[in-house]
Amino acid sequence: MNRIQKAIDYFHSELKTADSVKAYVKSRGISKESVVKYQLGYAPPHPAIGNRFHDRLVFPIHFPFGEPAGWTARTLIGAPAKYVNVKESAEFQKGRLLYMYHLAKKAIIKTGVAILVEGQMDALILHQFGLFNTVASSGVAFKPAA
Numbered sequence: 001m002n003r004i005q006k007a008i009d010y011f012h013s014e015l016k017t018a019d020s021v022k023a024y025v026k027s028r029g030i031s032k033e034s035v036v037k038y039q040l041g042y043a044p045p046h047p048a049i050g051n052r053f054h055d056r057l058v059f060p061i062h063f064p065f066g067e068p069a070g071w072t073a074r075t076l077i078g079a080p081a082k083y084v085n086v087k088e089s090a091e092f093q094k095g096r097l098l099y100m101y102h103l104a105k106k107a108i109i110k111t112g113v114a115i116l117v118e119g120q121m122d123a124l125i126l127h128q129f130g131l132f133n134t135v136a137s138s139g140v141a142f143k144p145a146a
Helices: 003-015 019-027 032-037 101-111 120-128
Strands: 041-043 056-062 068-075 083-085 115-117 134-136
Touching (some): 003 041, 003 056, 003 068, 032 120, 068 120, 115 120, 120 134
Parallel strands (some): 115 134
16 A cells, blocks of 8 residues: 555545534535545544644545646635645646546546546535536646646
């Protein structure tokens, strides 16, 4: 298991005990099943995590074939940066990855249509309603390959 998957697993396990975060997720209409299926997590205040992800809801982002690429994390307390991401690298380029594409690609091929939404929450909700060909751009940073 790589370090990114270990971090995602840690964040996911932390969500189980974060009652206020679970309440927030529920208030947004995200089911318990979706929390598990999409590996949502919580980054608690912890020195090893640092302030960047402190007290945020974590959304894992995957490469097209399903390997974990990194994550984006949403503030729950009104911080100036609503979303923060793992630092960009040669491997992880947020603007080139679509959230949930690894899960949506079969439905996209089957239907011939991709539903592109701006945020992770939107994509999660649409998947819950059976629109499995939905992906999210993770904000305005999407940059299609040249």
